[in-house]
Amino acid sequence: MRRQLVSAVLAVLLFTVVTGILYPLVLTGVDRIAFPHQSAGSLLDLHGQPVGSSLMGQAFTDAKGHPLPGYFQTRPSASSDNGMASGGTNLGPSSPSLLTSERDLAAAYRSFNHVAADVPIPSDAVTTSGSGLDPDISIANAQLQAPRVAAYRHLPLSRVETLIRASTVQPALGILGEPVVDVLTLNVALDRLP
Amino acid sequence: MATRDWLYLGALVLTLAVSIPFVGGYLARVLGGTSRRGDVVFAPLERLCYRALGVDPRAEQRWTTYATSVLAFSAVSVITLYLLQRLQGVLPLNPAHVGAPSPSLSWNTAVSFVTNTNWQNYSGETAMSYFTQMAGFITQNFVSAAAGIAVAVALIRGLVRSRSTTLGNFWVDLTRLVVRVLLPLSILATLVLTASGVIDTLTGPHLLHTVTGATQTLPGGAISPQEAIKELGTNGGGPYNANSAHPFENPNGFTNFFENYLLLLLPFSLPWTFGVMAGRRRQGASVLAAMAVLWFSLSLGAMYAESAGSHLPVAGVTQHSSATVIGGNLTGKEVRFGAAQSALFNSSATATSTGSVDSMGDSYTALGGGVLLTNMMFGEVSPGGVGSGLYGMLVLALVSVFIAGLMVGRTPEYLGKKIQAAEMKLVAIYILIVPFAALSFAAFALIWPSARESLLNHGAHGLTEMVYAFVSTSNNNGSAFAGLNGNTGFFNVALGLAMLIGRFATIVPLLALAGSLGAKPRVPESAGTLPTGTPLFAILLTGVTVIIVGLTYFPVLALGPLLEHFIFHV
Structure with missing residues (x-):
């Protein structure tokens, strides 16, 4: 149980960084450059x-x-x-x-x-x-x-x-x-x- | 329904039919650990994840450990998401200086996103910072979807393995699904959505002077990345209050089609995955067929009901479609989508536990709204949420072989596994717990005076509004008849409990079932075995699903949507 809890805390941290911060930030950067008109709201x-x-x-x-x-x-x-x-x-x-x-x-x-x-x-x-x-x-x-x-x-x-x-x-x-x-x-x- | 709407429906079915074998097959390889595609990028990323989590990717878990892992991960997720909201005032990326939501609202929202429900008692534009939307909601959109698929895969392993004590490793399944499936598909979808007009900007709300010299503030946010995983992971929690009706989330007819496709893609691909993992494609095909028949027929019903127009036409106003007039019931709908295509979106979103809306269900016709409610009452199996749809349908497959076994007096089997008393007890718990929670909570709320005050509409429609809220949350859908004011202490707590019960009180017996099935030997098929990979079984499965829902919910459907319909059409 304790091992699962430790893994759980680490997993939430890891996936927050990968999917919650890197994923939207990198894509927003790409979108702003590739689609400046659309990404800003047409x-x-x-x-x-x-x-x-x-x-x-x-x-x-x-x-x-x-x-x-x-x-x-x-x-x-x-x-x-x-x-x-x-x-x-x-x-x-x-x-x-x-x-x-x-x-x-x-x-x-x-x-x-x-x-x-x-x-x-x-x-x-x-x-x-x-x-x-x-x-x-x-x-x-x-x-x-x-x-x-x-x-x-x-x-x-x-x-x-x-x-x-x-x-x-x-x-x-x-x-x-x-x-x-x-x-x-x-x-x-x-x-x-x- | 115009010809255009038929072609639209046909195009959606066709694109799905083409995608399902690819995506379903790919999922099976990823979950079996045999996919080598994209290893250059994915393999190092996976190794990094396993090292960070301290997990040995070859170590397998018993059902109890698998369940503990799911529960521990979800508990930590709820706490983290609660804290992110409460602390958003001091966290970065908050250009509009949004303060913390109340404790009860934060609890409700945290549970909602972790359980893949995405019920929302707040308006995204003004209640949540960009950081909460990203680090909190986008993260949970990914991992709650992956967790749902992981549980479904554990059940498949229980069914196909013989005399096995283990069901795989939750952390490995979670990592593989995020890294190899959800992230790459979401990145592609984000680019398509932005190119088509969905916004993606982290600058704050944009104040500008309009043509007439007045002011208007345009909201911002990393919308297209959130939109992509919101649909793909059957989450449905919109960054904005109007969800996919909002022009910045869903700007045109193409994005509406694409989002509709995204939210159906994984739920319809997973039965194919099941067939591949079971080594018998026909087993997956019969489950897929039952799901598709239910989705198609109910969606068609909703499209018809909304195209036909509202019940009380106003004199001098036309609802008849022509070259220049957009026909049907347009209250709560966007003209760029039209009535039928809006109805198809909402029907797909309620049938998949996505719960996003591109039109307001509360303003649907009585029968159109009734379809949305019925989709959820099926228990989210037509095709249901990512993972949860498949495991829900597999449980119903066990009920079907059990009923068929009773009729011919033989021990029921499914995929060579004998279905005995221990399994049927767990199946019964699984089947009963959600309707029990939904109906008890709704009944309780109806006699609770302050809860009744939250209703916008009254009479039969008010009853539908209340039942809809608890059916939606306990089935982890999250779609709302938005007339109900849910941001009260009572509803925040009660809806939160309904979501927790709907997710975890089903997952635990389900994993126990998977463990019990996995431990059994596989018996060879005999003349008395009911073949389960046949059209006949698909019909039986569809029938069992309808009958179970009918017996459970028909009284409340009669007092809600059906009564409202017959008030107008006697």
Whole structure:
């Protein structure tokens, strides 16, 4: 028993050094050199300054939290797009508050984007994601927001739709994931327009 | 389910089918000590480890010594991990100056990572320093996985050896698995993940000014190295609160596929290893088939349930998939994965005791969430955690030959070993202990007033939330219906106990079983022997697994997910 305990203490020490310190440190060094863009979080620049990560959702709202009409809006977030507090609402399928919140979000979306009553809203626009940091929206969601953004920025709708296509990420090999529009990439492209 | 999702499922099955013989065969050579591949690097590293541990690699252990080694190693690990958390404020690599978690939370987390459960009552972004995540969690991700495989291998040795008093050497198995299997595979996986967008940086949280002039803080950490072993070792403890739903852990459809593949790889390869070590591939194949049938059919169920959409569609909102609309129940899911592929990930993670999530199970449909719960109720055998899945399924194989033996009135045998009263007693303890712990703890928590306050949802869904927590921890899965607030004194202690019982109260009788089987002579097959390497046996094994789970858990499944489903669909 005592011999096993001694071996146990030594083994915990040894494997902490090998797998807990050397393994992550060496690989982080390699990753920083081999994949500098990815390992740092795929940051996007605007006018020479990093404004966010193309992987991470952010809020396009004014100081009071109202959505800005000149920007495409990400999905509703349970964590208010707080980068340090990821998570979902965790409301179950039979939760009354989930239903009320979806109804309210649908009404707000319809009036903000002037969507006609007979046009269905894609459900990603009224549901919160698992991470609270979903960077993407569906193509249909982007298309419904396009007229509002185009009108506010005095741009032809076709111009905005071209940018949507340019910011659309297709599934790898055509099957891994869904086609989505990266909202930060799209908004940065809009702000880069002369 | 869209065509894309079928192709995705097919691609996953295909990549696994191609990998299993390679990885399973390699594992058998490594554990038999006959692998010479990479000896230039591995052999000196192994010798260094044996010298540091003071272990003679040729010395074998009886089952009692093997068990003592596992227990001693785990006890020292729990103490070390507890201290690492409590002292993280004064340890290095803590750029955000995170303080120590409470004693009860540190205890829960220490037990959780050592038992390969990885239940998390904290948010990784703000509660743990980079050093704790690395030296504490990554280390345990490696060694708890290796320990699980080691125990499974001890059971295989008990089954295939004749009149043997020893089962191998725990320290040697542990070292070989870490050095020759887990480290090289994790290094490869880390590079693939980083290249695909998973972050890996030790600079502190990064504050930046967004497009609108507001601020956002991006978290950091050695994420891709942790992510690799988190999936490969079926651990599942995420560096961030949202786990694999977080875009920095799982940035796109490819990484989602790759992580899903990683977490299934070793659990599905180990039955192949078993077949090779037993010298009869068909024996491994029948066990593998039973695991695969259960995983495939339940995963398909979850994919269907989530693609079909939520129970209460809101007027004017569409959940129907089209070229531009992402269909299905999207609450708690990321659009880049979509509903079906998210469900496949979560189903795989609950079936393998990984417990990582790329979408929030609490917001699944009643049946989708029910599938996740059922996967864990199988006792983590479809295909289960690394090692634990295989030994769990081998125990069920013993139950199957026993039941078949009763039906024809013969002494049951498995791989030429007679299964007698002593073995069946140990099997019974193994089978009963986990459901007993899970259901007793859940029942107790439901009548404990302060524990009920931790539930976010109520009614049938609240019951599922509570049962899910204890089924998950006592089966050492770690997946969470995250609505439950587990960071209370009661839950930290109770869930910690459930995890300890689920891991060690099963490993000890299991190693005793291995010892008892190893000491027996191998009897030649006769006309009365039930062949166990056949499709028929795979069906019998699947049936026994389902019936045992059904009889044990059906009442609580009826009051939880099934009741919730029928509230909507009568």
